[in-house]
Amino acid sequence: xxxxxxxxxxxxxxxxxxxxxxxxxxxxxxxxxxxxxxxxxxxxxxxxxxxxxxxxxxxxxxxxxxxxxxxxxxxxxxxxxxxxxxxxxxxxxxxxxxxxxxxxxxxxxxxxxxxxxxxxxxxxxxxxxxxxxxxxxxxxxxxxxxxxxxxxxxxxxxxxxxxxxxxxxxxxxxxxxxxxxxxxxxxxxxxxxxxxxxxxxxxxxxxxxxxxxxxxxxxxxxxxxxxxxxxxxxxxxxxxxxxxxxxxxxxxxxxxxxxxxxxxxxxxxxxxxxxxxxxxxxxxxxxxxxxxxxxxxxxxxxxxxxxxxxxxxxxxxxxxxxxxxxxxxxxxxxxxxxxxxxxxxxxxxxxxxxxxxxxxxxxxxxxxxxxxxxxxxxxxxxxxxxxxxxxxxxxxxxxxxxxxxxxxxxxxxxxxxxxxxxxxxxxxxxxxxxxxxxxxxxxxxxxxxxxxxxxxxxxxxxxxxxxxxxxxxxxxxxxxxxxxxxxxxxxxxxxxxxxxxxxxxxxxxxxxxxxxxxxxxxxxxxxx
Amino acid sequence: xxxxxxxxxxxxxxxxxxxxxxxxxxxxxxxxxxxxxxxxxxxxxxxxxxxxxxxxxxxxxxxxxxxxxxxxxxxxxxxxxxxxxxxxxxxxxxxxxxxxxxxxxxxxxxxxxxxxxxxxxxxxxxxxxxxxxxxxxxxxxxxxxxxxxxxxxxxxxxxxxxxxxxxxxxxxxxxxxxxxxxxxxxxxxxxxxxxxxxxxxxxxxxxxxxxxxxxxxxxxxxxxxxxxxxxxxxxxxxxxxxxxxxxxxxxxxxxxxxxxxxxxxxxxxxxxxxxxxxxxxxxxxxxxxxxxxxxxxxxxxxxxxxxxxxxxxxxxxxxxxxxxxxxxxxxxxxxxxxxxxx
Numbered sequence: 001x002x003x004x005x006x007x008x009x010x011x012x013x014x015x016x017x018x019x020x021x022x023x024x025x026x027x028x029x030x031x032x033x034x035x036x037x038x039x040x041x042x043x044x045x046x047x048x049x050x051x052x053x054x055x056x057x058x059x060x061x062x063x064x065x066x067x068x069x070x071x072x073x074x075x076x077x078x079x080x081x082x083x084x085x086x087x088x089x090x091x092x093x094x095x096x097x098x099x100x101x102x103x104x105x106x107x108x109x110x111x112x113x114x115x116x117x118x119x120x121x122x123x124x125x126x127x128x129x130x131x132x133x134x135x136x137x138x139x140x141x142x143x144x145x146x147x148x149x150x151x152x153x154x155x156x157x158x159x160x161x162x163x164x165x166x167x168x169x170x171x172x173x174x175x176x177x178x179x180x181x182x183x184x185x186x187x188x189x190x191x192x193x194x195x196x197x198x199x200x201x202x203x204x205x206x207x208x209x210x211x212x213x214x215x216x217x218x219x220x221x222x223x224x225x226x227x228x229x230x231x232x233x234x235x236x237x238x239x240x241x242x243x244x245x246x247x248x249x250x251x252x253x254x255x256x257x258x259x260x261x262x263x264x265x266x267x268x269x270x271x272x273x274x275x276x277x278x279x280x281x282x283x284x285x286x287x288x289x290x291x292x293x294x295x296x297x298x299x300x301x302x303x304x305x306x307x308x309x310x311x312x313x314x315x316x317x318x319x320x321x322x323x324x325x326x327x328x329x330x331x332x333x334x335x336x337x338x339x340x341x342x343x344x345x346x347x348x349x350x351x352x353x354x355x356x357x358x359x360x361x362x363x364x365x366x367x368x369x370x371x372x373x374x375x376x377x378x379x380x381x382x383x384x385x386x387x388x389x390x391x392x393x394x395x396x397x398x399x400x401x402x403x404x405x406x407x408x409x410x411x412x413x414x415x416x417x418x419x420x421x422x423x424x425x426x427x428x429x430x431x432x433x434x435x436x437x438x439x440x441x442x443x444x445x446x447x448x449x450x451x452x453x454x455x456x457x458x459x460x461x462x463x464x465x466x467x468x469x470x471x472x473x474x475x476x477x478x479x480x481x482x483x484x485x486x487x488x489x490x491x492x493x494x495x496x497x498x499x500x501x502x503x504x505x506x507x508x509x510x511x512x513x514x515x516x517x518x519x520x521x522x523x524x525x526x527x528x
Numbered sequence: 529x530x531x532x533x534x535x536x537x538x539x540x541x542x543x544x545x546x547x548x549x550x551x552x553x554x555x556x557x558x559x560x561x562x563x564x565x566x567x568x569x570x571x572x573x574x575x576x577x578x579x580x581x582x583x584x585x586x587x588x589x590x591x592x593x594x595x596x597x598x599x600x601x602x603x604x605x606x607x608x609x610x611x612x613x614x615x616x617x618x619x620x621x622x623x624x625x626x627x628x629x630x631x632x633x634x635x636x637x638x639x640x641x642x643x644x645x646x647x648x649x650x651x652x653x654x655x656x657x658x659x660x661x662x663x664x665x666x667x668x669x670x671x672x673x674x675x676x677x678x679x680x681x682x683x684x685x686x687x688x689x690x691x692x693x694x695x696x697x698x699x700x701x702x703x704x705x706x707x708x709x710x711x712x713x714x715x716x717x718x719x720x721x722x723x724x725x726x727x728x729x730x731x732x733x734x735x736x737x738x739x740x741x742x743x744x745x746x747x748x749x750x751x752x753x754x755x756x757x758x759x760x761x762x763x764x765x766x767x768x769x770x771x772x773x774x775x776x777x778x779x780x781x782x783x784x785x786x787x788x789x790x791x792x793x794x795x796x797x798x799x800x801x802x803x804x805x806x807x808x809x810x811x812x813x814x815x816x817x818x819x820x821x822x823x824x825x826x827x828x829x830x831x832x833x834x835x836x837x838x839x840x841x842x843x844x845x846x847x848x849x850x851x852x853x854x855x856x857x858x859x860x861x862x863x864x865x866x867x868x869x870x
Binding site: 349358371386391394 | 751754
């Protein structure tokens with residue numbers, strides 16, 4: 001890699017400040033060579049996404065130069081970037097769902113003739129796909145594909161479009177473990193053929209498995225750049241957070257064991273019948289309209305002082321389950337109890353007033369209003385509570401106090417409460433929403449992939465908070481794909497597969513392998 | 529996040545762009561005038577002199593501005609949560625109808641009370657007319673854009689029915705209009721001008737709306753729905769209820785405009801109640817993007833143009849409706865601007 005030729009992509013002194021004075025990138029230098037898989041890691045808000053968007057011409061830097069193949073490059077728009085052979089795979093894939101793979105790719109090709117030769121395009125797609133083990137079917141309609149498959153379509157699209165520098169913004173987010181493995185294998189093929197790959201991630205295991213060089217960003221600056229051979233997990237973590245700030249004792253992030261909580265290792269049987277379950281679903285069925293799957297006769301109980309983990313590959317009814325519990329989606333059949341009361345027909349507001357809180361996967365899409373300030377978003381969590389004079393005014397001081405208290409418990413900080421939340425990084429938005437929801441003294445927490453996309457520290461804090469809420473008497477329904485997280489946190493696990501509960505058990509009694517089989521519907525595990 | 533290349537003064541820039549668009553529309557209309565063999569510069573100067581050049585002209589411009597501010601609010605209020613109310617005209621007619629009904633049947637009320645009752649009837653009439661579209665939308669049955677548009681025709685026909693039928697003035701020599709309203713039903717005016725109390729209604733409504741949006745719990749919830757309906761829904765905000773409520777409020781403002789026209793300007797109900805105030809209100813709300821100060825400014829501008837139609841008829845021997853060309857061009861460029869931002 002220490003080739004005599006100039007790096008394929010070189011950044012020098014790239015600086016970008018956003019309105020409000022947040023320095024997303026501060027004099028960033030970065031070299032990416034041909035035949036190199038380069039991982040970009042760092043805490044949420046460290047400036048990784050901004051950096052790749054600058055390279056792709058999506059964000060204009062305030063200062064600094066970009067060189068491609070040793071020549072200075074003016075990248076004012078994504079079109080410039082593509083002409084220079086730079087391609088970006090976005091976190092949210094931009095594709096036309098109704099089109100086939102071939103049509104989606106054809107739209108993007110620079111040399112597209114006026115009359116399409118479908119067969120030629122399909123052949124090119126198949127050839128490229130085969131060369132890198134991407135397994136893309138040109139005839140498949142995009143709406144039928146999984147996230148992982150759609151991502152591979154993006155890669156083929158960039159390669160056919162002549163890209164030589166491939167940027168990925170958190171490509172492994174939302175992928176199943178085997179999909180991550182195959183993505184990293186594809187990176188290997190690209191490396192072999194002299195492409196440069198830059199990918200952003202939070203997961204250090206992926207970095208160590210797939211990258212040749214690792215650049216760590218912290219607070220908008222490059223904290224360090226190391227070769228894979230010289231990197232260790234501990235070294236990377238200390239670079240990401242600064243050793244003084246994030247001492248050794250908290251790493252690796254081992255959450256308190258179940259037995260650490262007051263009362264010791266209890267089983268369900270120990271619960272006095274006096275406390276009704278915070279959530280009980282009996283035979284709950286939801287129609288699949290508008291969703292991928294419906295729910296089919298779900299029986300589920302969450303008791304106080306209990307974390308129930310819901311394992312499953314995304315798209316097997318998780319979203320529907322959360323929506324039914326919250327009251328966004330009606331039960332077509334069955335009964336739902338919240339805190340012992342029949343809540344089958346409760347609207348969302350009533351469920352929330354009853355102590356149900358919702359922690360979403362995509363905070364800016366599902367829980368926060370980007371145009372409102374942080375504080376306004378906090379007040380939005382419970383407008384009735386903060387209303388004064390019958391709603392004529394709002395008690396901003398109370399909202400501020402709740403936010404501060406909650407942030408203190410989370411051990412995180414966020415920018416000034418008067419900042420528009422849409423200008424924050426994804427991780428910071430998630431922190432605000434976590435703080436807001438946990439300030440509401442929840443009785444039932446429905447957590448939807450709550451740590452997905454969070455950096456290590458925020459994820460640890462979020463997990464601790466869920467444990468603390470459980471110890472304070474709340475019930476938690478933790479919907480996650482991360483089996484490590486589920487096994488570490490959950491008192492009981494259920495596995496969702498195609499809208500049904502395919503199996504359940506206690507971590508330790510049921511094994512990860514069994515859960516994995518249940519998740520994928522592999523019959524062998526039915527005995528668990 | 530797509531970078532919006534740091535603007536020094538985003539608001540000033542937006543204003544400059546808007547003025548540029550208006551200038552463009554005026555230039556296009558000037559070309560139209562040239563085609564008719566008129567001197568556009570002369571025509572514009574005539575219009576300005578007649579509307580702004582004298583105290584009388586100015587007062588008449590303000591008279592036209594009153595219903596325009598209200599019908600702009602009728603669009604801007606539901607527009608806050610992306611509802612498109614194109615039914616301001618119909619809601620104005622229903623408001624006028626309801627207010628006239630109150631004036632005809634409750635003529636015995638004292639002079640301080642009758643206008644209040646009429647205003648309430650106007651708000652209620654226009655409000656319910658629009659709320660019906662709100663219910664259709666909230667249930668997921670019919671788009672509010674379609675239903676409000678179609679209900680315009682129904683509203684005008686209802687007014688026609690009233691003035692040709694049951695409410696026709698027996699002494700009106702076959703004119704389709706009601707009898708003159710009792711003096712108690714007339715809104716007081718300022719001095720010798722026709723500027724009436726409706727101006728206070730309109731400005732008060734505007735200020736109140738801005739305050740509710742900024743300060744109150746309901747304002748926060750409305751802004752949340754407007755900003756991210758999904759998040760609002762998940763926070764337990766009853767979106768359907770807000771859809772109906774904001775449609776009601778919006779329609780109520782148009783209804784109030786109708787009441788004011790009947791009570792202060794016409795003195796009776798006529799089918800020729802409005803020269804398209806409801807439609808102009810749509811244009812104003814979009815030009816101002818719902819901003820209160822912008823609404824006043826744009827309403828004033830459109831009042832000048834509306835009055836300009838009459839001036840051109842007198843001084844240039846053009847049909848008064850020729851200004852509709854100007855309004856149409858303006859709507860076109862304003863909507864074009866919105867489209868370009870998407």
